[in-house]
Structure formats: structure tokens, C-alpha cells
Amino acid sequence: MARRGPRPGGADTRADILVAAERAFAEQGYDGATVRRIAATAGVDPSMINHHFGGKDELLMAVLELPMDPQPMVAAVLGASPTAPGAALLRRALAAWESGPGQLTIGMLRSSLHRDRTVGLVRQLLERRVLAPIMAEMTVPEAERPWRVSLLATQMLGLIMMRYVIRIEPLASADHDQIVTAVGPTIDRYLQGDVD
Amino acid sequence: MARRGPRPGGADTRADILVAAERAFAEQGYDGATVRRIAATAGVDPSMINHHFGGKDELLMAVLELPMDPQPMVAAVLGASPTAPGAALLRRALAAWESGPGQLTIGMLRSSLHRDRTVGLVRQLLERRVLAPIMAEMTVPEAERPWRVSLLATQMLGLIMMRYVIRIEPLASADHDQIVTAVGPTIDRYLQGDVD
DNA sequence: GTCTATACGTGGATAGAC
DNA sequence: GTCTATCCACGTATAGAC
Numbered sequence: 411m412a413r414r415g416p417r418p419g420g421a422d423t424r425a426d427i428l429v430a431a432e433r434a435f436a437e438q439g440y441d442g443a444t445v446r447r448i449a450a451t452a453g454v455d456p457s458m459i460n461h462h463f464g465g466k467d468e469l470l471m472a473v474l475e476l477p478m479d480p481q482p483m484v485a486a487v488l489g490a491s492p493t494a495p496g497a498a499l500l501r502r503a504l505a506a507w508e509s510g511p512g513q514l515t516i517g518m519l520r521s522s523l524h525r526d527r528t529v530g531l532v533r534q535l536l537e538r539r540v541l542a543p544i545m546a547e548m549t550v551p552e553a554e555r556p557w558r559v560s561l562l563a564t565q566m567l568g569l570i571m572m573r574y575v576i577r578i579e580p581l582a583s584a585d586h587d588q589i590v591t592a593v594g595p596t597i598d599r600y601l602q603g604d605v606d
Numbered sequence: 607m608a609r610r611g612p613r614p615g616g617a618d619t620r621a622d623i624l625v626a627a628e629r630a631f632a633e634q635g636y637d638g639a640t641v642r643r644i645a646a647t648a649g650v651d652p653s654m655i656n657h658h659f660g661g662k663d664e665l666l667m668a669v670l671e672l673p674m675d676p677q678p679m680v681a682a683v684l685g686a687s688p689t690a691p692g693a694a695l696l697r698r699a700l701a702a703w704e705s706g707p708g709q710l711t712i713g714m715l716r717s718s719l720h721r722d723r724t725v726g727l728v729r730q731l732l733e734r735r736v737l738a739p740i741m742a743e744m745t746v747p748e749a750e751r752p753w754r755v756s757l758l759a760t761q762m763l764g765l766i767m768m769r770y771v772i773r774i775e776p777l778a779s780a781d782h783d784q785i786v787t788a789v790g791p792t793i794d795r796y797l798q799g800d801v802d
Numbered sequence: 803g804t805c806t807a808t809a810c811g812t813g814g815a816t817a818g819a820c
Numbered sequence: 821g822t823c824t825a826t827c828c829a830c831g832t833a834t835a836g837a838c
Contacts, residue, residue, distance in 0.1 A: 423804080439720040440720065441636075441637050441720070444830065444831085445830075445831060445832085446829080446831085454805085456831085457805080457806080457807085457832085457834095458804085458805070459831095460831085460832065461803090462804095465831075466831065466832090520720050521720050523716055523767075523771060523772075524635040524637070524716050524717050524719070524720055529773075532772060533772050533773065533774060536772065537774065541774075556775070556776050557776050557777075557780075557784075557788075560774050560777035561788055561789065563764070563774060563777075564761065564764035564765045564768045564777065564789070565760065565761055565764055565792070567763075567767050567768055567772075568759070568762070568764020569760045569764065571760075571763050571767065572759050572763055573760075575719060575725060576719075576729050576763075577725075577729060578729060578732065578733065578737070578756050579752065579756070580756060581753075581757070581759075581760065584753075588753075588802065591801070591802055592753075592757055592801040593757065593760070595795070596761070596792045599792070600788075605787070606784065606787050606788060619821085640812085640813065640814085641815085642812085642814085650822090651822070651823055651824090653822080653823070653824085654821085654822070655814095656814080656815060656816075657821075657822080658821095661814075661815075662814065803838105804837105804838080805837080805838075806835100806836085806837075807834100807835085807836085807837095808836105809832100809833085809834080809835105810832085810833080810834100811830105811831095811832090811833105812829105812831090812832105813828100813829080813830070813831100814828095814829090815827080815828085816825100816826080817826085818825090818826105819823085819824080819825095820822085820823080820824100
């Protein structure tokens with residue numbers, strides 16, 4: 411019954427674990443996702459997770475470093491709509507968050523905020539893969555960009571949390587046009603308007 | 607050694623548990639706070655928590671329903687500064703979040719976002735104790751108020767999360783004046799400006 | 803290096819004695 | 821109402837087979 415040695419079929423244990431873990435963390439949160447269940451889903455022994463990643467925390471970190479979507483998209487949108495980038499940015503962001511991968515991203519974010527270690531990783535990823543590309547495309551003087559992009563981040567994160575996590579009404583049911591009209595000018599002002 | 611029957615001194619077990627749990631959840635998050643430690647801090651047996659509250663989830667819910675600070679303050683500020691309420695609101699909010707009780711509130715929020723059940727309770731508390739009082743003080747037609755207040759909530763929550771939880775720079779180190787200048791106009795527009 | 807098997811400590815929860 | 825004893829699931833560490 412029991413098998414010995416490498417799994418048959420040339421299965422890639424490490425990759426299988428990552429796939430199972432990404433779903434589990436996004437759908438069930440950090441605690442809801444158990445190492446044992448992730449291993450079972452991946453069809454491997456639980457101790458393999460410690461062997462390949464070091465532990466549950468490191469597994470989450472590895473998952474957070476998987477290629478995610480938003481970074482190239484956001485920067486490209488900015489370049490395409492120089493005068494009123496807020497509307498275009500919001501439309502792309504809303505569409506992305508409501509896609510399958512976007513919902514996983516939101517789930518991952520949600521399951522990472524209550525641990526200092528994972529929050530630190532979220533901050534790094536945010537800075538390097540979302541905010542830095544945006545700053546590179548901005549038209550204002552470079553010295554202003556970190557401040558402006560952090561303001562932008564507050565509005566975008568708050569929109570995500572309120573609409574998709576806390577789900578307050580009428581925001582959660584609002585259509586994209588309403589949101590773009592209401593929030594777009596805020597984004598425009600943070601990106602290129604008067605902020606001090 | 608072992609005692610039997612009710613604790614001596616007429617101690618109020620339930621209240622003691624709540625006090626210990628509030629601190630523990632806020633400071634250590636939902637998972638970091640253990641039923642066993644909360645019980646030890648309160649000087650009671652761990653099984654008392656299940657007996658009085660039903661379980662760890664219900665204990666968190668009971669804690670979330672404890673009286674919290676922000677609701678009267680916010681409404682009062684609005685009435686005092688009818689033309690540019692954003693600046694006054696932000697100043698009071700920033701001061702509150704950086705006080706001891708405010709940090710506990712942020713910790714509670716942070717430790718509640720990754721469970722559907724507790725997110726639901728956060729939503730209810732937010733609607734009833736923060737957003738409803740604000741709506742009551744708004745000067746725009748009543749029909750517009752839910753939409754406007756939900757926009758306000760996105761900006762305030764995003765500011766909290768980015769400054770105090772994710773701690774992105776330069777926002778995390780910015781002084782209150784900078785933030786008020788940059789974000790105040792956003793709040794003003796959501797409360798009484800053109801949003802559709 | 804990759805996998806299996808097993809064991810330890812701690813967590814939340816429960817049953818039942820007092 | 822309160823406490824003891826116990827249970828099961830969890831994360832993790834270790835030893836050793838291939």
C-alpha cells in the first residue's frame with residue numbers, strides 16, 4: 411500500500427503545494443487554511459510543507475510572492491489617460507478585483523492583515539509591485555510621488571475593504587459608473603492635483 | 607488546594623472575562639489571543655468562557671459589542687464645522703486613533719476582518735454606531751446620505767489601514783497637518799460636494 | 803534530496819462530577 | 821455555576837526509508 415521514494419508520475423510536489431495553498435489561504439484565511447488540509451489537497455504528506463517551505467508562515471509568504479496581476483496593468487492605464495487617470499484606473503481596478511484572480515488577491519490580503527510578519531510582506535509587495543510602477547508613470551516631480559501614491563493607496567484600499575470585505579451598502583451594490591464618478595476625482599487630485 | 611463552588615469575594619466572572627478578552631484580542635489579534643490565556647488573566651477556568659459565551663467566536667462578538675468611543679464625537683464635530691467638516695473630522699479621528707482606546711479599536715478591527723461572522727458584526731457596528739450618527743448630522747438631502755457616508759467610510763478606513771496597519775511611508779510618518787490638508791478636501795467632497 | 807511515519811506540545815471544546 | 825478530565829485538530833519536529 412504505502413509508497414516509498416518520489417511520487418510516481420513525476421509530480422511536482424512543491425508546485426502542487428503552492429497551488430493548493432493559494433486557494434486555501436484566499437478562501438479560508440490564514441487560520442482557516444490548515445497545513446494538513448493543504449497537504450491533503452495537494453496529495454502530499456503534511457511534513458512536506460515544512461520540508462519545502464519551513465512552516466506555515468513561510469508558505470504564506472511564498473504564496474504571496476506568486477506572480478499577481480495588478481502591477482503592469484495599473485502603470486499602463488496611467489500612461490494612456492494622462493489628464494484624468496482616476497476614471498481609467500478605477501475601471502481597470504474594479505474589473506480586476508471582481509475577476510477570479512482579483513478575488514483571490516483580496517482574500518489573500520484579508521488573511522494577511524492580522525499577522526505582523528505577513529503585513530510586512532504585504533507592505534513590501536505593495537510598494538515594489540504596485541506603488542513603484544505607478545510612481546514611475548506619474549507626471550509630477552519625483553519628490554512628490556511617494557506622498558501622492560500613498561494617498562492614492564489609502565483611497566484604493568479603503569474602497570476594496572468597504573466594497574468587497576465589509577460590504578457596506580449602498581457601496582457594495584453600486585455599479586462601476588457610480589463609483590468612478592464619485593471616486594475618480596479623488597484619485598485625480600491625489601495623482602496630480604493640489605495636495606499640500 | 608482546589609476550590610469548589612463560586613469564587614470567593616463575589617467576583618463577576620463574566621465581566622472579568624470580557625475585560626481580559628478585549629485587551630487580548632486588540633493587542634494580539636484573534637488567533638494570538640488564546641482562550642486559555644484570557645481565562646488565566648481573568649483568574650477563571652478556561653471552560654468558563656465556553657460556559658458564559660459559547661466559544662471563542664461568541665466571546666469576540668461580545669467584546670465587539672462593548673461600548674466604544676467614536677460615535678458621539680464624530681457627529682458633534684460635524685455640527686461644529688458645517689462648511690469644511692473634513693478637516694475637523696480628520697483631526698478628531700487621527701487624535702482618537704492614536705489614543706489608547708483608539709489603538710485598541712484598530713486592533714479589534716484588524717483581528718475581525720478575516721472571519722465572515724466577525725466581519726458581519728463589524729459592519730453592523732459601523733453602520734449603527736458610526737455611519738448612522740454621521741448621517742443624522744449631514745446637511746444634504748436624506749436620500750443622498752447613505753451613498754455619501756459610504757464614500758466617506760472608504761477614505762477613512764483606507765487611511766486607518768495604510769497608516770496604522772500596513773504602515774506605508776511616507777504616510778505612516780506624516781504629521782496630522784499634512785494629512786488634513788491632503789485628505790480633508792476628499793472628505794468635504796464626499797460629505798457635501800459633487801459626487802454624481 | 804525526497805518522502806513516510808510517528809510523536810510532542812498547545813489550542814478550542816465538551817461531558818460530567820460537585 | 822464552577823471545576824476536572826478528556827478529546828480531537830492543529831503546527832511542528834524528528835527519525836529514518838528510498
